[in-house]
Amino acid sequence: MPRKPKQDRSRATVDAIVEAGFIALSQRGPADTTTRHIAEIAGVGVGSLYEYFENKQAIFSAMSQRFISDTASMIQPLTPTLVQMPIDEAIRTLLNEFRSFLERDDGRYLKCVRHAMAVDFELHLDPLYKVLNNVIMRYLMEHPETLRVSRIPAITYIGINGGIFAVIRHLSDPDPMVSFDEMADGLASMIGHYIERELSLVEDASG
Amino acid sequence: MPRKPKQDRSRATVDAIVEAGFIALSQRGPADTTTRHIAEIAGVGVGSLYEYFENKQAIFSAMSQRFISDTASMIQPLTPTLVQMPIDEAIRTLLNEFRSFLERDDGRYLKCVRHAMAVDFELHLDPLYKVLNNVIMRYLMEHPETLRVSRIPAITYIGINGGIFAVIRHLSDPDPMVSFDEMADGLASMIGHYIERELSLVEDASG
DNA sequence: ATAATTTTCCGAATTGAATCCGAACAAGCG
């Protein structure tokens, strides 16, 4: 059973292993990523992998958690800017930031996400949900009139999941029928129009 | 290298293997589904697996194709009914049919889809896209006024991908924030509102 | 400083699942 690292040296080892996991996965794909590869890239012995990880799967799981955590950290500081924008622009911005983020480091994350489904679909999305829910919450506070639209929880759920998967799927799609910008624009317009339509319905009802 | 089955006997074997794959995967999960399990359930020797499948992965791939194909076949005959409905009702119907389909056979497909990604289903979605695109195309023909809304390709792309993944994700979500019906209603309303809003914009511009 | 203790690292040895292979069994065919 794996131990928790107590010293700096071992924390560095754990880091190196996770990092090596990303490199190996992006270079060789999921099928050819062996424990020996990861160990070699990390510059440690194979045995060391099992000091801190239950098994190979656990390494992928740690990678997934790190990825989601990094994504959340990337979005967090954007919050104040996003909540000041019109909603469709906010969505476009968010999707474009997410895309740039995935393409960093020579597309390492993107390549990994392409195989992510293959390796650990259990993407530990919770921290990402938390940040995005927070953005939405603040947005509603900042634009109180939007509180009148119905089905906010459902639209939020669909927006978050739809957004995440639409981007991942689009970037993995070898021959997408629409460009990324068109897709981002479509998603933004869809939610934007939904809200506009809802508000006009509310107005009609009250007026 | 795998052969194509020439006789009925071998075609039955291939079928039995794919079928056994579904059973094994739904019973034991992806980690414990070994080639011996699949062979045993199929009632064939392990060696037989490799007569028609390159490797274990190829069996999962065949399962994926079969699943998508079955899904498409399920949707196909609904087309005439769907195109006569208001769009939001059509979407709700489609999502509910998809859900029932996933829950058939004691949820076999659903259990598999839950693990699908974990096992490297690169879901071969093409046939499903084809059927759904067809439904949408016919819908547009049947309701010519909707041809005036903009971003139809993007909305189609998002609608299809978003719909598929929203359902799968929701059914896999141990603690969804909204009920299935709320989600279906949300997706239906979002697209319905989008079209209404677009049409009202077009009307304003021309009037 | 030195010993004792804990933490970390390692890689040869083990294990077990995936895959191969060649003999045996069936089917089609003159």
Add this chain to the structure above:
DNA sequence: CGCTTGTTCGGATTCAATTCGGAAAATTAT
């Protein structure tokens, strides 16, 4: 029937994941 081709099988082989026991490094106690 022989002959060819298609099919099945399961033991033997291969190779990656995991284990294990001890060496090396760091930390703590004396």
